[in-house]
Amino acid sequence: MLAGKRIVLGVTGGIAAYKAIALTSKLVQKGAEVKVIMTESAKKFVTPLSFQAISRNAVYEDTFDEKDDKRIAHIDLADWADFFILAPATANIIGKIANGIADDMLSTTLMATQADVYLAPAMNVHMYQHPAVQKNLNTLASWGFLFIEPGEGYLACGYVGKGRLEEPETIISTLESSLSKKQMLKGKRILISAGPTQEKIDPVRYFTNHSSGKMGYAIAEVAAQLGAQVTLVSGPVSLETPPNVNRIDVTTAAEMYQVINSHFEDSEIIIKAAAVADYRPKQTVDQKMKKKDGELSITLERTNDILQSLGDHKTNQYLVGFAAETHDVLEFGTEKLKKKNLDAIVINDLTKPGAGFGVDTNEVTLLTRTEKKFTFPVASKKQIAQQILNEVAIDLGEQGK
Structure with missing residues (x-):
């Protein structure tokens, strides 16, 4: 696989750097093209010549050593990579990345890449447990960095504990497993809704909600990365369209209802993450309403229930709903799963810190109609999206859809 x-291997200054030579060799044997970046500290343990001989590529050491005057090396390398591996990843490089420091070839290239980055930490057990290191690791996890956890055992410093760089075979197995997952939705047609709707009162006022669209956009991004053909129906948000995603913008609940239903028959998986208004003003006006003394009453009417409509008409589609609740979350979520004929539902408690609207993290519970239950603790919305789609793909396969 x-x-x-195209793999960029970043080698930093730890005794485990010697294992990076074996890792390079095994990656090359697997047919990968490997380019190595070494820090100054790494060169105290192993030589650039070793990596050059095994990878058959020049080794990058200095940001200002431009090997081709037509290219900026760290940008060119950042764009070239399919993914990055940092092995060993020391406490120092982890701290640099987490705090936005780019002061050498490796850190500047990492700052510029859009590729997935895998970190394989290696350090003394007490260093690994230090609050600063753990905080930095959590920060990187929230940004979508991937980790190959260190092993436990005898360390070079004489301690026994967690902090040993994983063996090259395990690192490669992790990469191959990750690449396999990236194909789990290959060719699947997925329809996703995201964001709020806006229901007009007059030319300057409307009813809406606090949805930022971040969760739905994260699902769309990850689904595309997993090989799916993604159509994203988006309410008004200030987010960029994820790569390889077909985005359709709508404003009102009625517009979202129309667009989603028009794409429903051709979709295999529908994930309705949008926070659609349940009510809209019964009457709207074309001129700004002027302030008057006393109270103002606005009569509201129900909007079409998009999820119920999809549940009533689905045939072979796999339908996922969302339930954002503030109390009795599992009870309400289970009721919605059954009532609306869903295959799965994602439930989150808006009262919990780090979950719900507007933030970059989430904490959810996934229930399926086959009575499976998965609880995903607080993590970045992209990580939550990966976990949701992983379980959806598995459940989809088990149902034979």
Whole structure:
């Protein structure tokens, strides 16, 4: 699975750097093209010549050593990579990345890349447990960095504990497993809704809600990365369209209802993450309403229940709903799952810190109609999206859809 993949291997200054030579060799044997970046500290343990001989590529050491005057090396390398591996990843490089420091070839290239980055930490057990290191690791996890956890055992410093760089075979197995998952939705047609709707009162006022669209956009991004053909129906948000996603913008609940239903028959998976208004003003006006003394009453009417409509008419589609609740969350979520004929529902408690609208993290519970229950603790919305789609893909396969 690694054949033809372009891998940048970042080697930093730890005794485990010697294992990076074996890792380079095994990656090359798998058919990958490997380019190595070394820090100054790494060169105290192993030489650039070793990596050059094994990878058959020049080793990058200095940001200002431009090997081709037509290219900026760290930008070119950042764009070239299919993915990055940091092995070993020391406390120092982890701290640099987490705090936005780019002061050498490795850190500047990492800052510029859009590729997935895998960190394989290696350090003394007490260093690994230090609050600063753990905080930095959590920060990177929230940004979508991936980790190959250190092993436990005898460390070079004489301690026994967690902090040993994983063996090259385990690192490669992790990469291959990750690449396999990236194909789990290959060719699947997925329809996703995201964001709020806006229901007009007059030319300057409307009813809406606090949805930022971040969760739905994260699902769309990850689904595309997993090989799916993604159509994203979005309410008004200030988010960029994820790569390889077909985005359709709508404003009102009625517009979202129309667009989603028009794409429903051709979709295999529908994930309705949008926070659609349940009510809209019964009457609207074309001129700004002027302030008057006393109270103002606005009569509201129900909007179409998009999820109920999809549940009533689905045939072979796999339908996922969302339930944002403030109390009795599992009870309400289970009721919604059954009432609306869903295959799965994602439930989150808006009262919990780090969950719900507007924030970059979430904490959810996934229930399926086959009575499976998965609880995903607080993590970045992209990580939550990965976990949701992983379980959806598995459940989809088990149902034979």
